[in-house]
Amino acid sequence: MPALASLPMYDWDELRGPTDRLWALIRDGLRAGGIDAPTDLHRGSQWNDWLNPGLILSQTCGFPYRTALHGKVKLVGTPDFGLPEAPPGYYYSQLVVRADAPGDWAAFLDGTLAINGYDSQSGWAAPQNHAAGVNRRFERIKVTGAHVASAAAVADGLADIAAIDAVTWRLITAYRPAIAQRLRAVTRTEPTPGLPLITAPGNDSQAIAAAVDAAMAALSAADRAELGLRGLTRIPAEAYLAVPTPASD
Numbered sequence: 001m002p003a004l005a006s007l008p009m010y011d012w013d014e015l016r017g018p019t020d021r022l023w024a025l026i027r028d029g030l031r032a033g034g035i036d037a038p039t040d041l042h043r044g045s046q047w048n049d050w051l052n053p054g055l056i057l058s059q060t061c062g063f064p065y066r067t068a069l070h071g072k073v074k075l076v077g078t079p080d081f082g083l084p085e086a087p088p089g090y091y092y093s094q095l096v097v098r099a100d101a102p103g104d105w106a107a108f109l110d111g112t113l114a115i116n117g118y119d120s121q122s123g124w125a126a127p128q129n130h131a132a133g134v135n136r137r138f139e140r141i142k143v144t145g146a147h148v149a150s151a152a153a154v155a156d157g158l159a160d161i162a163a164i165d166a167v168t169w170r171l172i173t174a175y176r177p178a179i180a181q182r183l184r185a186v187t188r189t190e191p192t193p194g195l196p197l198i199t200a201p202g203n204d205s206q207a208i209a210a211a212v213d214a215a216m217a218a219l220s221a222a223d224r225a226e227l228g229l230r231g232l233t234r235i236p237a238e239a240y241l242a243v244p245t246p247a248s249d
Helices: 013-032 046-050 062-069 121-132 147-155 166-175 205-218 221-227 237-241
Strands: 055-059 074-080 093-098 112-115 140-143 161-165 183-188 197-199 231-233
Touching: 013 166, 013 205, 013 221, 046 055, 046 062, 055 205, 062 121, 062 237, 074 205, 093 121, 093 147, 093 166, 112 121, 112 147, 121 147, 121 161, 147 161, 147 166, 147 183, 161 166, 197 205, 205 231
Parallel strands: 112 140, 112 161
Antiparallel strands: 055 197, 074 197, 074 231, 093 161, 093 183
16 A cells, blocks of 8 residues: 555645645655655545555544544644644634624624534534533534635625634635635634644554654744644543534534
8 A cells, every 4th residue: 555645734835835845854754764655745635545544644633533533543643833822732713703793703603604514623613612602503504615715705795604723714814814804803712632643553653753743843944934833742532532522413
């Protein structure tokens, strides 16, 4: 089975250079340690990558990890993006509405929630768990397929509110200002474990984590800043599995 690697979760076109340079450092470290690693990142179906027996490294979301991948993959570690008011490696969602729409987040509970998909922790589970804190849930849902599309749907008046993971919100603010300027963040959800790096179950996850650690440390300061990376943390599987899963429609 050919070796495969992907880093799909924040693989924006604007970040293609730093992402590829990070992978090159990881790849060279893996090969130096005797671990087969592909020359280039694969950019294709995420689910096919995650369940591929040749998977050396990929990044998934906490929701699919706890609901479908746990026991079928190994955790390698969780990148720390240095988000304020979150433990290292944790993240949260920014609930965003149109800039000219009045009210706090609860005023939009009866509106339409734009989500990237029902398999998303930040886009689907986080806002529903947040609403559960006031004994409510979002009933009207618009599935967009991507966080950027959810933000655009709200900005364009096609939905009323969206939950955008904080790292993606940072990227939207930086690279999609025409969307960000038409939105305002009304609250943030509780921090949960961030998007974990995974490998196939037969691999040495500790050796792979060591190569990722070394690569992140060797990455140029400019690339680290552009990616927003602080380093790699170790968050146990139990912390991912403890996050509540809301009932789907």
